[in-house]
Amino acid sequence: MTTANLLLPLAAEQKSAEVTDWAARIGWVLGLLLFIAFVYWLMRQGWKWRGSLQSDLPELPGAPETPGEAKLSMSGRYHGSTTAGQWLDRIVAHGLGSRSRVELTLTDAGLDVVRPGANDFFIPAAQLREARLDKGIAGKVLAEGGLLIVTWQHGDQLIDSGFRSDRSAEHTAWVEAINLTNQFTTTEGPAR
16 A cells, blocks of 8 residues: 555545635625614604604693692603504604603692603693503503503693503502592683
8 A cells, every 4th residue: 555545535534624705794794784774774764754743743841830749759661652542653752752761740730740861741730631551552562551541632632641650559549640630620620
């Protein structure tokens, strides 16, 4: 046996490493990143377009200087606002579409909504229409009764705003208090 015959099986067993086509791989990664950026840009444009469609919504009222003594207060999450009765028609004008932490305070003057990092607003007692427990609002669905939905009048539009307390057992007391406030302002308050 010659040396060449001995080396031939060894050479056949050794394989060279596969060559990676780095240019193709980098091209695919860049293409994917561009596609993701394009989809994000489209979503952002849709959000802006929705805001421009809702530009006729008046500015949100601020809290009065002396709102009165707090009947109820709650900390939790603000999940957004929609057109009343249409739980998927999100309102984004004036920051109402931005989710955030929230501190709610119900007084005789109305409902004070304080949102760190987002626009605060105030719902006068005469504008409160009703409160109920529900399971969902645009972009958020929970167990039945997991959300406190407050319906209020802003300009000529009825709005549903969704809140979730850190202690969901508080929701029932809020529904009763807001509906009692609404009943009082309807029977004895200014005409709507």
